[in-house]
Amino acid sequence: MANSTDDMLHQAQLFNDFTAKQKLIIIAAIDVFAEKGYAATSTKEIAARAGVAEGNIYSRFTNKRGLLNAIITPVLDQMFPAELDDFIKSRLNQDYMSLETFLTVLIQDRITFLQSNAQIIKIVLSELLNDTQVRKRVINNFTAQYWQTMTHDLTVLKQRGVLVDWPFEDILRAIWSTTSGLILGFLYFNQPLDAETVNHSISATIKALSPK
Amino acid sequence: MANSTDDMLHQAQLFNDFTAKQKLIIIAAIDVFAEKGYAATSTKEIAARAGVAEGNIYSRFTNKRGLLNAIITPVLDQMFPAELDDFIKSRLNQDYMSLETFLTVLIQDRITFLQSNAQIIKIVLSELLNDTQVRKRVINNFTAQYWQTMTHDLTVLKQRGVLVDWPFEDILRAIWSTTSGLILGFLYFNQPLDAETVNHSISATIKALSPK
Amino acid sequence: MANSTDDMLHQAQLFNDFTAKQKLIIIAAIDVFAEKGYAATSTKEIAARAGVAEGNIYSRFTNKRGLLNAIITPVLDQMFPAELDDFIKSRLNQDYMSLETFLTVLIQDRITFLQSNAQIIKIVLSELLNDTQVRKRVINNFTAQYWQTMTHDLTVLKQRGVLVDWPFEDILRAIWSTTSGLILGFLYFNQPLDAETVNHSISATIKALSPK
Amino acid sequence: MANSTDDMLHQAQLFNDFTAKQKLIIIAAIDVFAEKGYAATSTKEIAARAGVAEGNIYSRFTNKRGLLNAIITPVLDQMFPAELDDFIKSRLNQDYMSLETFLTVLIQDRITFLQSNAQIIKIVLSELLNDTQVRKRVINNFTAQYWQTMTHDLTVLKQRGVLVDWPFEDILRAIWSTTSGLILGFLYFNQPLDAETVNHSISATIKALSPK
DNA sequence: AATGAATGAGACTTCATTCAT
DNA sequence: CATGAATGAAGTCTCATTCAT
Numbered sequence: 001m002a003n004s005t006d007d008m009l010h011q012a013q014l015f016n017d018f019t020a021k022q023k024l025i026i027i028a029a030i031d032v033f034a035e036k037g038y039a040a041t042s043t044k045e046i047a048a049r050a051g052v053a054e055g056n057i058y059s060r061f062t063n064k065r066g067l068l069n070a071i072i073t074p075v076l077d078q079m080f081p082a083e084l085d086d087f088i089k090s091r092l093n094q095d096y097m098s099l100e101t102f103l104t105v106l107i108q109d110r111i112t113f114l115q116s117n118a119q120i121i122k123i124v125l126s127e128l129l130n131d132t133q134v135r136k137r138v139i140n141n142f143t144a145q146y147w148q149t150m151t152h153d154l155t156v157l158k159q160r161g162v163l164v165d166w167p168f169e170d171i172l173r174a175i176w177s178t179t180s181g182l183i184l185g186f187l188y189f190n191q192p193l194d195a196e197t198v199n200h201s202i203s204a205t206i207k208a209l210s211p212k
Numbered sequence: 213m214a215n216s217t218d219d220m221l222h223q224a225q226l227f228n229d230f231t232a233k234q235k236l237i238i239i240a241a242i243d244v245f246a247e248k249g250y251a252a253t254s255t256k257e258i259a260a261r262a263g264v265a266e267g268n269i270y271s272r273f274t275n276k277r278g279l280l281n282a283i284i285t286p287v288l289d290q291m292f293p294a295e296l297d298d299f300i301k302s303r304l305n306q307d308y309m310s311l312e313t314f315l316t317v318l319i320q321d322r323i324t325f326l327q328s329n330a331q332i333i334k335i336v337l338s339e340l341l342n343d344t345q346v347r348k349r350v351i352n353n354f355t356a357q358y359w360q361t362m363t364h365d366l367t368v369l370k371q372r373g374v375l376v377d378w379p380f381e382d383i384l385r386a387i388w389s390t391t392s393g394l395i396l397g398f399l400y401f402n403q404p405l406d407a408e409t410v411n412h413s414i415s416a417t418i419k420a421l422s423p424k
Numbered sequence: 425m426a427n428s429t430d431d432m433l434h435q436a437q438l439f440n441d442f443t444a445k446q447k448l449i450i451i452a453a454i455d456v457f458a459e460k461g462y463a464a465t466s467t468k469e470i471a472a473r474a475g476v477a478e479g480n481i482y483s484r485f486t487n488k489r490g491l492l493n494a495i496i497t498p499v500l501d502q503m504f505p506a507e508l509d510d511f512i513k514s515r516l517n518q519d520y521m522s523l524e525t526f527l528t529v530l531i532q533d534r535i536t537f538l539q540s541n542a543q544i545i546k547i548v549l550s551e552l553l554n555d556t557q558v559r560k561r562v563i564n565n566f567t568a569q570y571w572q573t574m575t576h577d578l579t580v581l582k583q584r585g586v587l588v589d590w591p592f593e594d595i596l597r598a599i600w601s602t603t604s605g606l607i608l609g610f611l612y613f614n615q616p617l618d619a620e621t622v623n624h625s626i627s628a629t630i631k632a633l634s635p636k
Numbered sequence: 637m638a639n640s641t642d643d644m645l646h647q648a649q650l651f652n653d654f655t656a657k658q659k660l661i662i663i664a665a666i667d668v669f670a671e672k673g674y675a676a677t678s679t680k681e682i683a684a685r686a687g688v689a690e691g692n693i694y695s696r697f698t699n700k701r702g703l704l705n706a707i708i709t710p711v712l713d714q715m716f717p718a719e720l721d722d723f724i725k726s727r728l729n730q731d732y733m734s735l736e737t738f739l740t741v742l743i744q745d746r747i748t749f750l751q752s753n754a755q756i757i758k759i760v761l762s763e764l765l766n767d768t769q770v771r772k773r774v775i776n777n778f779t780a781q782y783w784q785t786m787t788h789d790l791t792v793l794k795q796r797g798v799l800v801d802w803p804f805e806d807i808l809r810a811i812w813s814t815t816s817g818l819i820l821g822f823l824y825f826n827q828p829l830d831a832e833t834v835n836h837s838i839s840a841t842i843k844a845l846s847p848k
Numbered sequence: 849a850a851t852g853a854a855t856g857a858g859a860c861t862t863c864a865t866t867c868a869t
Numbered sequence: 870c871a872t873g874a875a876t877g878a879a880g881t882c883t884c885a886t887t888c889a890t
Contacts, residue, residue: 021874037342039251042859053876058861060874126341128400129334130249135400169403170412177393181385188340188347191381200382207424208416233850254884265851267887276885445853461766463675466880477855482882484853546765552824553762554673559824593827594836597817605813612764612771615805624806631848632840657871678863689872691866700864 014074014117022060024050029067034122038068039130072127075120076137078113080146084153085109092153099162100206102153107179107202114183115193122187164211171209178205222328226286234272236262241279246334250280251342284339287332288349290325292358296365297321304365311374312418314365319391319414326395327405334399376423383421390417438498438541446484448474453491458546462492463554496551499544500561502537504570508577509533516577523586524630526577531603531626538607539617546611588635595633602629646752650710658696660686665703670758674704675766708763711756712773714749716782720789721745728789735798736842738789743815743838750819751829758823800847807845814841 015026028050032041043064047054061067083089088105091097114121127134147168154171157163164171182201185191227238240262244253255276259266273279295301300317303309326333339346359380366383369375376383394413397403439450452474456465467488471478485491507513512529515521538545551558571592578595581587588595606625609615651662664686668677679700683690697703719725721741727733750757763770783804790807793799799807818837821827 019874037249037251039249040342043861044859054860055862055876056874064860122341126338129338129341130252139401166412169397170409170416173393173397173403174390174413174416177389178386181389181392185381185385189351191385197382200378201386204382204386204420207422208420210419212419255886256884259852266885267851268849270886271849443853461673461675461762463673464766467882468880478881479855479883480853488881550762550765553758553765554676563825590836593821594833594840597821597827598814598837598840601813601817602810605809605816609805609809613775615809621806624802625810628806628810628844631846632844634843636843679865680863683873690864691872692870694865695870 014120015070018060018070021050021052021056024052025057025060025067026071030071030119030123033068033071033126034119037126037130038123043067068123068127071120072124072134075117075124076134076141079124079138080142082145082149084149088153092156095160097157099157099210102157103175103206103209104202107175107205108198110179111182111193111198114179115186118187121183161211164209174208175205178202178208223332226329226332227282230272230282233262233264233268236264237269237273237279238283242283242331242335245280245283245338246331249338249342250276250335255279280335280339283332284336284346287329287336288346288353291336291350292354292356294357294361296361300365304368307372309369311369311422314369315387315418315421316414319387319417320410322391323394323405323410326391327398330399333395373423376421386420387417390414390420438544439494442484442494445474445476445480448476449481449484449491450495454495454543454547457492457495457550458543461550461554462488462547467491492547492551495544496548496558499541499548500558500565503548503562504566506569506573508573512577516580519584521581523581523634526581527599527630527633528626531599531629532622534603535606535617535622538603539610542611545607585635588633598632599629602626602632647756650753650756651706654696654706657686657688657692660688661693661697661703662707666707666755666759669704669707669762670755673762673766674700674759679703704759704763707756708760708770711753711760712770712777715760715774716778716780718781718785720785724789728792731796733793733796735793735846738793739811739842739845740838743811743841744834746815747818747829747834750815751822754823757819797847800845810844811841814838814844 015023018026025046029041029046032045032049043054043057046067047057050056057064057067061070084092085105088097088102092102124134124138128138150172151168154163154168158165178201182193182198186193191197223239223242224235227235230238237258241253241258244257244261255266255269258279259269262268269276269279273282296304297317300309300314304314336346336350340350362384363380366375366380370377390413394405394410398405403409439447442450449470453465453470456469456473467478467481470491471481474480481488481491485494508516509529512521512526516526548558548562552562574596575592578587578592582589602625606617606622610617615621647659647663647666651659654662661682665677665682668681668685679690679693682703683693686692693700693703697706720728724733724738724741728738760770760774764774786808787804790799790804794801814837818829818834822829827833
């Protein structure tokens with residue numbers, strides 16, 4: 001499946017440091033990696049799809065894994081942002097910030113992110129399951145700053161009595177399960193990602209995490 | 213990582229049609245496929261880990277993919293069961309069956325299933341992302357009978373007013389997202405799967421799917 | 425240049441631990457390595473010359489360097505023997521052992537050895553110049569036992585007053601320079617290795633190392 | 637190992653026809669060729685070590701082998717000089733010229749030459765073993781004029797009765813074996829090249845070639 | 849049935865060389 | 870003239886699969 005125009009525009013932003021030909025390689029690699037998986041993809045096929053000589057891959061990315069890393073790194077780095085959305089940041093410490101607003105902004109933001117990077121997300125996901133190194137990077141990115149930011153904010157909500165008093169792990173899992181379920185259905189099973197569907201998921205999460 | 217004793221006992225049941233030597237191959241293949249992914253695993257490594265000659269793989273399983281299919285088929289076939297748990301079946305049509313009981317039994321059952329087949333689930337999951345054929349089989353298994361069974365039961369609950377009035381897709385996604393999130397955390401990120409954690413997930417799902 | 429019949433008989437003894445097909449590979453590799461050097465030889469050419477599939481090289485010898493090592497190891501191990509020729513051993517401690525006899529037996533023995541392993545010697549020599557690892561192995565083989573054996577015997581000859589009183593290094597260099605010069609002329613410049621030529625070299629060494 | 641200052645000064649003389657940038661390439665190539673051998677060296681590494689673009693190699697030296705030839709040619713041309721040292725020339729036809737003087741001057745001169753061109757000598761040596769073309773050039777340089785000059789002078793010494801009456805091949809081999817043994821020990825095995833060591837080698841050669 | 853040696857296509861990668869800038 | 874990106878042939882090595890024993 002070829003990248004959509006939107007994807008290509010978005011990827012153009014992610015890979016600004018690369019030359020035009022390098023971008024061709026990256027675009028092609030994203031396509032094939034997302035379709036068949038990293039291990040089942042040959043550099044020959046990538047080169048052919050990019051319309052360049054195979055050697056280019058190695059002069060720019062050192063080796064096949066270097067190409068993979070160049071692709072997934074920017075997405076990995078943005079997957080668990082160190083800072084929350086400005087809107088949330090500005091209102092969270094004010095007493096009128098509801099759980100509903102918090103979760104809505106949070107989940108919407110991540111859905112937009114995941115959808116914008118659909119193809120790369122597929123690759124990251126597949127490697128997450130198969131590659132210990134990638135898994136470690138994800139865990140690291142998660143714990144490094146995101147965890148602290150989130151737990152800080154969740155604590156505020158807990159103290160205000162609008163959030164269920166569970167361990168943060170369970171709360172975060174609930175949020176991410178819903179978000180991921182939505183995206184995976186969209187990415188792999190042609191399920192819609194329209195406003196109503198998203199709203200149901202957000203609504204489900206809000207209810208799930210509200211105290212009884 | 214080697215299979216646990218529980219896994220091996222469970223797998224012994226799944227693969228009763230195979231000879232002892234074939235089971236050795238299957239056990240070994242499950243281990244390596246789950247660890248590194250199908251594409252990154254060589255038949256030589258499987259044979260070595262099983263302690264048999266490489267040729268044995270081909271005499272019974274035709275080829276590498278045949279071995280994969282032999283492994284994932286029984287799990288695929290049970291992943292979306294055509295019939296619900298006896299307890300649910302017996303009570304669902306009675307008016308005192310609560311959403312809470314329904315979801316608790318349903319989710320508990322799938323968690324038990326997924327956990328019992330942890331290694332194979334990893335393999336199925338990875339192939340789901342990378343292999344169109346496997347994805348089609350999953351979709352097929354899902355829609356064939358499970359969908360009808362579930363929608364029938366969910367309809368009953370909806371009519372009784374204890375279930376939110378959303379499309380079945382959204383309801384099923386909510387259930388499966390929670391369940392999968394729990395299992396994936398357990399399988400890939402060393403998260404616990406103890407009673408409290410499971411209860412929180414189930415509780416979250418119940419709240420999520422209850423009408424306001 | 426193909427191996428001579430003598431070489432092949434000799435090599436059959438050196439490589440007894442290998443199967444027939446492995447020996448074919450070794451014979452072919454010796455030929456090409458000796459002719460063009462290790463680095464300039466492709467495994468494809470070796471396989472073609474041996475009449476086997478290229479993969480065989482890797483299943484038996486791990487990699488290209490493994491094949492080189494299999495070839496040079498037995499020769500390296502015999503190049504600087506830990507024990508001298510029986511004849512020398514038996515007579516050296518007797519008072520009538522002359523320097524002439526000592527050197528004649530010693531040099532003749534090494535010439536026979538070097539000539540019998542002509543092709544492999546070429547390979548060893550080339551690697552000696554280009555590969556630090558091989559150089560270390562040679563130095564190690566030299567110092568491990570050969571040095572002690574030789575210096576012990578040379579000491580006896582010195583004490584008897586029939587050997588020039590130089591450092592052992594200089595004496596050994598004189599012996600090996602002559603021997604090597606003879607062999608290299610034979611191997612690379614089509615010079616003869618007949619009795620008269622050898623006798624002149626031995627005679628030169630005897631005179632060179634006799635006290636004035 | 638980088639070139640010593642002496643080497644660089646010496647090389648500056650050998651490669652006067654080249655521009656500064658070309659000399660940088662030559663210096664770098666000498667280093668790497670001497671260390672790993674011609675075949676195992678990439679032009680990319682040479683360019684990197686020289687601090688120039690890879691294309692420069694090709695604009696002046698045509699190709700990799702052209703670079704090798706540019707390096708070894710001046711040394712090959714001087715290895716077997718057509719004319720002997722002035723001192724020898726002037727005195728050889730006089731009756732008081734001793735074998736001792738002859739060999740001392742001759743060997744000292746070659747040792748100085750070989751030592752001054754140590755790195756290039758390593759390259760020449762390695763190619764001598766692996767490359768038929770280089771071997772032919774050496775043989776040609778040897779036979780072209782050096783052989784005639786030497787045999788002429790050796791004949792004088794023979795007639796005067798101060799030189800052993802062997803074929804010239806054997807005499808020249810004795811001289812060159814000793815000289816080469818000295819240099820090789822110095823180049824590859826960290827052996828000393830001090831006055832005493834050299835004197836022993838020269839002394840050995842004199843004795844070896846004196847009539848009994 | 850079982851073995852694992854053998855095969856050869858094809859994977860990843862290197863590298864001498866070219867050529868547009 | 871200088872650069873180094875680009876090329877693609879060729880190299881090393883892997884691996885699914887076959888088949889003689």
